[in-house]
Amino acid sequence: MAHYHCVNAIALSVLADRDAVIAARMSRVSDLTWATIPYRRPGTPLAHEIDRFADTRTDVLVLYDHGIIVSGETAEEVRQHIARVTEAFSVDERDAGNVNPATLGAMVERTDFHAAEDVQSHKTALSPANVVAATRGSLYPAQSHFPRHRDRRAA
Template identity: 30%
Template structure:
């Protein structure tokens, strides 16, 4: 257990692997699956309790009988083993269907840069050759994803790439799970482009009303690199973008202030406004999770090429995430100082 928590903390501190409260881990032991609680941060795994005990057999039975309780898995929590008043991860079923003792799910930037493409399966074949891997087309996280995972697993499958989402690895030891995660990320690695720096004069002119120049210089690549900007304007590339930043991006028009751009798009106080060619402005109310996802967008889009066939989430996919109680709950837990 301590090894798992140490791994979670290490991965949680790497923005190329985990962003904000994203990702989750689990350990099965004596019929109980200890899984990350929804909304907790893996980076804090060694500082505060983040794991919830689950009756794993009950989860699997629930999936087999289409029990609606599998959507949250709250009824399956072993309350006799914890006093942590949090919900289990919305991806608890994903962990339950993999038979290995240790399961690690990350929002690996290197994986997402391929998983968001329409030809992802073909792109993955060569770099993942020799591994026992599977690809699961995008399904909203929750019970539906757990069932989809089960349908795509074969005997011995220990690597799963989730379309438009991320990476899952599984093993019977923490050490092997960590090694496998690192190997897959390395195999899928793409070289990021170096982008021009921000145009602070233009950004200052568009700022105000709660919007200020983004703190991290790497964020501005979303706007200053033409390929990154084009990719970002395609739409939402993965679920946590929608959850923490809203659908797609708001891009200002020429000489338009950020607040006006947000209002034009019907999204007052949106966390991120992109000023094409100049950089990004971030609203003062943007949470720590939102800021982590701005970095993620910069990292993912800097690894995409101009001819990559990007396949963003559909409007229906976005609506399902925005109107989902499980994600509203996770958003509420993200109200922490940035």
Template identity: 35%
Template sequence: MTGFRNDRAAAEFAALRALSARVGADPLLVQAAGGNTSLKDDGVLWIKASGTWLMHAGRDDIFVPVKMPPLLQAVADLDPAAEKAEAFVVADLNPLGLRPSIETTVHALMPQRVVVHVHCVETISLAVRSDAETVVGERLRGLDWVFVPYCRPGLPLARAIAERRGRETNVLVLGNHGLVVAADTVAETEDLLARVCDLLARTPRPAPQADTDALLRLAAGSNYRLPASPEAHAAASDPASCQIAAGGTLYPDHVIFLGEGSVVAAPGETAQAVVHRLAAEGRDAPMSILFPGKGVLMRNDANAGAEALARCLADVTARIDEHASLHYLGAADAHQLLNWDAEKYRQELTRRMEAARQ
């Protein structure tokens, strides 16, 4: 990769790619095409491309160079062009024609040279609580951090961050969304990420083993199958997790890859019966179905992104106190996400990646 002013900057970029691959390979930090990382150098922001997977950073060119000064001016002017940031890409250094991450404005507004944004399940499980700012504050005491209530990812979130962060703020906890850490070197950023995740970590609630025999019987004659990840079953086999999931949508990527909320089967209902019930209500066949006390079934055409988010639901809900008051995303939030061009683009790239594998 060319375009860096010196060998030191190029070495930092290589370190960022290595960190991105490590982070992206950890399902407790990043799921599917979620999360993004960046490096600023000589007025250019190198940001993960929309729809690409961080875990592939070591083998693929997944970063896009974006000119910082005009992008920041567009944010200040509330220019809609800042939302996609495509107008600010350094075309000569983007031979693949990649599109900047939907979070490009967030990275640009952080003054630190290196920024890492993850959908850490430890963070999300606290950030969905109604008292998130208080409980997180107890764990991150002594750090320069801020809590940002849920906003649609992209420019609205960037504006909310700009209003709340201080000059030295290097940790952002995003309501119903995830975690951002920033520092001036890749090594410092990785150390900060590890420290914050350790401070927010809790032991997940143990879940009963999935009843796969029962699930296969419930899937008979339907367009459903067992999930790729056995860990996904815990969202349904554990009663507390299932009840939490049934309450609604907890974070944006759930909407994007699994649909709004979680579909829970009634006692005795088969997968086919669930589909018929929803069809009578004018609803599509769900990407996943939770069978309380048994486990989860996935639609046959569920892609890698949906599979990753099915496991994420289990990982997040297992860490939520069953007695906590939670803030779920509303129908308007889901509608915003599902009809947002940036997310449609990200989903299309996921479909293309699946097709290429077959």
């Protein structure tokens, strides 16, 4: 069993139509059993929700606004399930246009700043939708609680 904060699972679980989207994505790995768990504070409240599935041997538990738990009979099976679910949940990047490193370099010339060389790192600032998502606050509760988030082991 593995628990991790799968970025792909979190990205889908913050959507307004997450139930339908996640059901469609899980249909890509239809041999796996799965369920969703509403957001609960990590610790006892979340453990109680997870415990409801202890006897069902569910392959994938999507923890809304938190991450995922993936199970299997062996470590190799867990690894395969993680790879397949991560692929099924993958989300295409929003098109943010092209980055012009020369323009960015000119903008910060004669300042104490420098443009990051990794062009991918500028995509957040180049898309108005990305800027809104990045600046309007936490997308999910655990995002603002990670310093105190201590559930590194599987539940």
